[in-house]
């Protein structure tokens with residue numbers, strides 16, 4: 304079987320197949336989402352997520368269908384007029400576009416990837432209500448150091464902060480008390496099938512949603528913060544959810560907790576070092592992000608120093624180690640390598656060996 308180092312969908316976490324099979328042995332998939340069995344499953348899932356990610360009780364957890372949907376929901380529920388978007392790549396740009404599409408006055412700051420400036424040097428307009436960040440932008444492999452994000456919140460306590468963590472969760476260890484809307488879909492770092500996303504929302508963001516709803520703004524229909532909160536408090540979702548995906552997420556979160564989240568994070572960092580070490584020494588590749596403190600540990604992106612596309616294709620076919628192409632127009636000149644919990648050290652070593660020969 305192939306091993307997928309593609310940055311989403313990606314390699315499944317090793318226990319996913321067993322949990323999928325186990326789910327079929329239960330009655331859960333035929334039972335009502337208003338049954339006690341569902342409530343118990345939901346409660347277990349929520350607790351497992353809180354345990355493994357250290358999500359405080361103050362923050363609500365909502366389940367939606369994709370990270371792109373979470374962007375839309377975040378904008379509608381946190382912005383009356385103005386949002387600010389710090390854009391490092393394609394996903395930050397998508398967030399910005401969502402704000403434009405719902406007719407907010409969206410402002411954009413585009414990072415120069417060759418000379419990245421810290422967030423502290425970006426001028427934040429007084430009237431921005433929400434600052435939108437992509438903690439790791441999967442298109443370019445750039446991560447914003449968490450201290451910069453926390454510092455931004457501390458300097459702007461009255462503004463809400465939204466963080467897209469699709470490419471780094473559950474590797475990234477967040478202080479949620481300084482964040483208002485954190486979201487991720489599960490087909491990347493969690494190693495699950497696509498079609499489910501998680502939102503972690505602060506009391507301030509809920510307050511804002513309530514205010515906007517009362518003022519008659521369109522905060523969405525079933526997936527507004529307030530209706531989602533009402534149902535989440537009852538260990539339910541408003542609609543009939545993807546029960547299978549919720550079940551598997553709860554189980555995988557528990558598995559990760561059992562192995563030890565710290566251990567998994569440490570291993571990921573070690574694997575990242577191997578990958579960057581290779582890329583920095585290679586004749587064929589160089590890192591797209593050259594400033595070390597902004598290099599992502601979970602999505603390593605490299606550009607070609609010479610045209611090795613065909614050679615790479617052949618190696619992948621031969622070894623079954625599948626890496627991601629560059630994003631969008633970079634598809635033939637860059638590679639992207641996912642380094643998630645599902646990727647075993649031994650497989651990363653095999654991949655490094657393969658890339659060494661290119």
Ligand SMILES: *Cc1c(COP(=O)(O)O)cnc(C)c1O
Pocket residue numbers: 311368369370371372394437439440441442467468469470488491500
């Ligand atoms: C993949 C990705 C998304 C989009 O996720 P969907 O679940 O497909 O909506 C958003 N942000 C980042 C950083 C991503 O990597």
